[in-house]
Amino acid sequence: MQSIRILTDNEVSEILDMKNTIMCVENAYRNKADNRATVLPLVSADLIEGKADMDIKSGIYQAENLFGLKLVAWFGENEKRGFPVLTGMTMVFDLNNGSPRALMNARHMTAMRTGAAGAVGIKFLAKKNPEVLLVVGTGHQAVFQIAATLSAVPTIRKVYLYNPRNREKAQLLQKSIHSKLSGINNDNNDLNNERWLQRIKMVEFFAEDNLEEALSKADAVVTVTPSCQALIKEEWVKQGTHISCIGADLPGKQELDEKLFQRAKVFVDDIGQASKVGEIQTAFRVGLLQEEVITEIGAVINQNEKGRLSNQDITIFDSTGIALQDLSVADYILKIAEKKNIGTVVNL
């Protein structure tokens, strides 16, 4: 009889630290570039117009002998009704024989792997030893972007927080950020995690209410808003800046002035998906950006393609979020869960 291992969000959170999430996301990108991982077409749908949607991301992760999918549903009005706004489930199968292996609550792992994506963009594409980070957007995911970037890029010592619609939210995040960051497990090794917490105490956080000014100070930028129009003007971005674009993952979403792509070197997680639903979709559609000049980040990580060439380049990483991140992280989680017998094994 077949069986499947079910993991709760708490169990996933106990197993998964940010350090290994970053490693898994790097591996996902690298394996994709090495043709050891395959992204399948995204399915997305409105469930209740403007109030609820869902998407299904699926893929084959040949590198670790599994395949599977993640369904994520967003219900915008759930908070006031006492349900989670985001529900996600990852299901993983054995590529050797098709057997089901695991069903995992994907809420925490999605937050972690999305944070890791922005940070991997900065790690591989920002100028050397970046010191100043700007985060545009101050919601739940902003915290994970900061946690991941501080983990992956140890030279960051200042972080500017900007909320495009509400100045107070940036101030609130600035006040609570240290406590929020200490709630995210950076390293399953307790001693290492303690060192990391000591280190991030030295990082300075500022609430910023002038985006142009913030951009003039930043070495690296993460955009993580649900915006459907450009927030960052082309002329505000100085040479040498790196931007990881996280917010855009559906048709119509946009955070950067599309003209900026003409001055920038452009990197994506997956060209097919990014050109349809990512930050590059507008520039791509109106002809400001051609496929030939876009590089998948995995090819930079595995050194088949060049990333940044000088400290004067503007680099942009458009991360739409691909199933391979989920499968790579799920593989890591599952190996530990099987070894330590975490979760509930149910017959099928």
Next chain:
Amino acid sequence: MQSIRILTDNEVSEILDMKNTIMCVENAYRNKADNRATVLPLVSADLIEGKADMDIKSGIYQAENLFGLKLVAWFGENEKRGFPVLTGMTMVFDLNNGSPRALMNARHMTAMRTGAAGAVGIKFLAKKNPEVLLVVGTGHQAVFQIAATLSAVPTIRKVYLYNPRNREKAQLLQKSIHSKLSGINNDNNDLNNERWLQRIKMVEFFAEDNLEEALSKADAVVTVTPSCQALIKEEWVKQGTHISCIGADLPGKQELDEKLFQRAKVFVDDIGQASKVGEIQTAFRVGLLQEEVITEIGAVINQNEKGRLSNQDITIFDSTGIALQDLSVADYILKIAEKKNIGTVVNL
């Protein structure tokens, strides 16, 4: 905390009878025609070329307030390795708030709902009171096609069995068919099921080795082979015949001579999916069949469109299998499982 109900294949088999599966499949088609159910794009992929593939079918079933998906993986060489050749999992979510509701082993329910699809085609499109059924293909699914047709169409009294590659297989099925049919629960009401078993004892089964001759006797035909080339020649099909095409569900598959579509009234489960992966794909591609003359079967069931106009019409139903069949059946199963507390509820 969120939770999910897990149902094994045995639990699904205990709950689901053929009579209600047929009702669910009719409802799925009807609700689609009434815009109370939405098919999302099919994702399919080779896992190991020629030896393993998988597909993900997803949809929104507004009629019963749920959405979800089914992943089915086929591993052709699994039997000799002691694993199931087909693995399928259906996952269902609440359309009101996105909460996960159930994960079900989809093996038996897929066999049942696929059988029901062919039978619903015959029930609504064959000429009045059909008496003779021909089944082309004698594998596992052929038995479910026969069970469903005998359940949905009580006038059938003769069934011809034909295997295009191996005459002996038709003879073997003919010998074992009564015992195989009695293994499929037709009606959860024991007394009704007993009556049904008595009735099917009166049905005569014949192994046939001449397809042209078999077609000359048949009122209704089900094709259920993995063929990639036409088995049924255009000139073999007499006026008045109905054919439910079940086998073709991937690019390249074909069971009928595509010229037959010029003489036939053509019905499908979903026009988008059927024109890409169904029996009509070849006729559609080479221009022998246009979208304007194809009718979705749900519109016949809800009487918005005409089906057969006379006993001389040739009718073809191309069933590729849509997620709405799975969601409708899953809804039926889940309601009973929740009421009787069948399955394992696991926290998420």
